[in-house]
Amino acid sequence: xxxxxxxxxxxxxxxxxxxxxxxxxxxxxxxxxxxxxxxxxxxxxxxxxxxxxxxxxxxxxxxxxxxxxxxxxxxxxxxxxxxxxxxxxxxxxxxxxxxxxxxxxxxxxxxxxxxxxxxxxxxxx
Amino acid sequence: xxxxxxxxxxxxxxxxxxxxxxxxxxxxxxxxxxxxxxxxxxxxxxxxxxxxxxxxxxxxxxxxxxxxxxxxxxxxxxxxxxxxxxxxxxxxxxxxxxxxxxxxxxxxxxxxxxxxxxxxxxxxxxxxxxxxxxxxxxxxxxxxxxxxxxxxxxxxxxxxxxxxxxxxxxxxxxxxxxxxxxxxxxxxxxxxxxxxxxxxxxxxxxxxxxxxxxxxxxxxxxxxxxxxxxxxxxxxxxxxxxxxxxxxxxxxxxxxxxxxxxxxxxxxxxxxxxxxxxxxxxxxxxxxxxxxxxxxxxxxxxxxxxxxxxxxxxxxxxxxxxxxxxxxxxxxxxxxxxxxxxxxxxxxxxxxxxxxxxxxxxxxxxxxxxxxxxxxxxxxxxxxxxxxxxxxxxxxxxxxxxxxxxxxxxxxxxxxxxxxxxxxxxxxxxxxxxxxxxxxxxxxxxxxxxxxxxxxxxxxxxxxxxxxxxxxxxxxxxxxxxxxxxxxxxxxxxxxxxxxxxxxxxxxxxxxxxxxxxxxxxxxxxxxxxxxxxxxxxxxxxxxxxxxxxxxxxxxxxxxxxxxxxxxxxxxxxxxxxxxxxxxxxxxxxxxxxxxxxxxxxxxxxxxxxxxxxxxxxxxxxxxxxxxxxxxxxxxxxxxxxxxxxxxxxxxxxxxxxxxxxxxxxxxxxxxxxxxxxxxxxxxxxx
Numbered sequence: 094x095x096x097x098x099x100x101x102x103x104x105x106x107x108x109x110x111x112x113x114x115x116x117x118x119x120x121x122x123x124x125x126x127x128x129x130x131x132x133x134x135x136x137x138x139x140x141x142x143x144x145x146x147x148x149x150x151x152x153x154x155x156x157x158x159x160x161x162x163x164x165x166x167x168x169x170x171x172x173x174x175x176x177x178x179x180x181x182x183x184x185x186x187x188x189x190x191x192x193x194x195x196x197x198x199x200x201x202x203x204x205x206x207x208x209x210x211x212x213x214x215x216x217x218x
Numbered sequence: 219x220x221x222x223x224x225x226x227x228x229x230x231x232x233x234x235x236x237x238x239x240x241x242x243x244x245x246x247x248x249x250x251x252x253x254x255x256x257x258x259x260x261x262x263x264x265x266x267x268x269x270x271x272x273x274x275x276x277x278x279x280x281x282x283x284x285x286x287x288x289x290x291x292x293x294x295x296x297x298x299x300x301x302x303x304x305x306x307x308x309x310x311x312x313x314x315x316x317x318x319x320x321x322x323x324x325x326x327x328x329x330x331x332x333x334x335x336x337x338x339x340x341x342x343x344x345x346x347x348x349x350x351x352x353x354x355x356x357x358x359x360x361x362x363x364x365x366x367x368x369x370x371x372x373x374x375x376x377x378x379x380x381x382x383x384x385x386x387x388x389x390x391x392x393x394x395x396x397x398x399x400x401x402x403x404x405x406x407x408x409x410x411x412x413x414x415x416x417x418x419x420x421x422x423x424x425x426x427x428x429x430x431x432x433x434x435x436x437x438x439x440x441x442x443x444x445x446x447x448x449x450x451x452x453x454x455x456x457x458x459x460x461x462x463x464x465x466x467x468x469x470x471x472x473x474x475x476x477x478x479x480x481x482x483x484x485x486x487x488x489x490x491x492x493x494x495x496x497x498x499x500x501x502x503x504x505x506x507x508x509x510x511x512x513x514x515x516x517x518x519x520x521x522x523x524x525x526x527x528x529x530x531x532x533x534x535x536x537x538x539x540x541x542x543x544x545x546x547x548x549x550x551x552x553x554x555x556x557x558x559x560x561x562x563x564x565x566x567x568x569x570x571x572x573x574x575x576x577x578x579x580x581x582x583x584x585x586x587x588x589x590x591x592x593x594x595x596x597x598x599x600x601x602x603x604x605x606x607x608x609x610x611x612x613x614x615x616x617x618x619x620x621x622x623x624x625x626x627x628x629x630x631x632x633x634x635x636x637x638x639x640x641x642x643x644x645x646x647x648x649x650x651x652x653x654x655x656x657x658x659x660x661x662x663x664x665x666x667x668x669x670x671x672x673x674x675x676x677x678x679x680x681x682x683x684x685x686x687x688x689x690x691x692x693x694x695x696x697x698x699x700x701x702x703x704x705x706x707x708x709x710x711x712x713x714x715x716x717x718x719x720x721x722x723x724x725x726x727x728x729x730x731x732x733x734x735x736x737x738x739x740x741x742x743x744x745x746x747x748x749x750x751x752x753x754x755x756x757x758x759x760x761x762x763x764x765x766x767x768x769x770x771x772x773x774x775x776x777x778x779x780x781x782x783x784x785x786x787x788x789x790x791x792x793x794x795x796x797x798x799x800x801x802x803x804x805x806x807x808x809x810x811x812x813x814x815x816x817x818x819x820x821x822x823x824x825x826x827x828x829x830x831x832x833x834x835x836x837x838x839x840x841x842x843x844x845x846x847x848x849x850x851x852x853x854x855x856x857x858x859x860x861x862x863x864x865x866x867x868x869x870x871x872x873x874x875x876x877x878x879x880x881x882x883x884x885x886x887x888x889x890x891x892x893x894x895x896x897x898x899x900x901x902x903x904x905x
Contacts, residue, residue, distance in 0.1 A: 103510055106517070109514055109518050113517065113520075176510055196509075198515075198549060
């Protein structure tokens, strides 16, 4: 079962998304802030990370940059989730090293598709 | 020469006197000469007659050799004062008898030899020879000598008379001429006086008085006419001057008032823009805050729907769908509001790419097929053969078409919706025209008025019946405007509607204002400029029309133009694009031109970039003091601007040539590393 790390500070969204992902058969690990997200990404070795961008203390960009700079976590695909929906956010995400990007509120079927695509791509490589 | 400079009065007198005196002297002298000559002739005739008488009287005495008788005859000559010598010669030439008025003359004055009968003038004396005969026999010769005393006396007297006469008549001529010269000189002198008065007092009311109707009289007439002409013009000129002064004052006043009004307007405009920006930022933040709870609403309802379906409680699924629908409606509203706020904040960028038009149409029709089917509508596509590709922001073209087509499908029931695409040529430009036609409920004339306004759905009841945010057409309109296109609608209530969108086949970004304000999107722009080899000019001005005009003008001169709407953006772009030069406005909100100039010149990396101030503020000295290269006052003299930018282009190309001899690798990279040898640190490029 692919393991997904969900980094999200909003409790409701964290709960909702993790339950829906579990329903799809993924193992879900959650973190409510950037620091914890970073720790879990290193210790849990997830197959994919869903990263909210607006996080307290250390934001999603920062965590992504740290993970992509680390040889042991560099290979983990990261999908950035943002509520801003500004064009600049998309570019920021790509700049920071995210593999994909989606806006909130999440269109779950679209997000699942993106997750699947990245997991398949990871397997192939 | 002295004569020539004499006053006309003197000249006239002198001329008259000289002329009359010369005439007088000439005539008197000729008369005198004539008189003296004829008197001398008379004298000689008289002496000859005397000689004949004496010869006759002394002939007997000579015949009889009676010397005393002859001497007595000769002695009678004492009565004749002028006869100084009388001698009777014998035929052999010896003196027979003689008479001398004084003894001193004898014998030196006697002729050396005797002559025939006749007279001659010898050394101031008149001499006469006379033969003495008796019955035709020559008995001797008589010689008379006169000192012409009478003649000399006469000549002397005449000379005296002449001198007196000339003096008297000269005096008289002087009197007369000095009286009469006034006839000519007086009016001329008067004219001269008048002229001097006019020229020294600038009094054109003075007139010369005309005395006679001669040439001078006419001269004075002419002079007076001229004066009155000048006086008229002077008066006219003065009154015009007065008017001009008043008008200038009025104009100055007006300019001042306008300037004030302009400043107030500018302030008001900035305040309004600021308020608008604040509103947009607020909206953007709000929409962000709204999305988070919406995420939960939609997510949970979707989840619940799935679970409910799994447990077989179908009756709840409908309600859960309504929650989802409402949530999605709210989301689209928020998205639209965000779009609008981005447009208004000037943050809606254009991402131009070349794309296949038919492909986009195909996609849109496929996407909307379900919506059309829902109301029982059919969608037709009319694609002109010669429609290929266009360059525009494809996402926005999609959204425009989506909005128009979904509206058409929404407001048409069991009818047809058609979309046609045609290339057209207008004002020497290529356009792509999209027309979306439906057979639906149509739009009334009143509804059309506010059709493209935000939150202006045709009718409040429509929102209830058809849903929608009322922002779709407003956003469509704004997108079309962003791409410099046009949109309009033709429709009547109940007769369907035709929306026409005309977009340039090649959309061009004219200022940097519309570009998103982040670095990532700018770097490719800078590198594309390197490829085309055009020099970049950065235009910093808060007035969009100025930016537009400058961009157009400089683009025509083969420059790549990057524009900034405020000082901060300008400074950021200056660092990013390393322009050839910067044109800088002074009056800008927040960070004004002086501040920008100061920051540019105090940054070692930017200090070398020439800055041309382009402003309404007339303070060239300050600009140049602060380091600006040139100072232009708005409205800009385009020719001068062209010359200036060309000068800088030439200056830069010459420094590139210099730099190319220096083995720095960045020199070859293009504009990023030019002009900097020795003074600037080579740029490290971010990739």
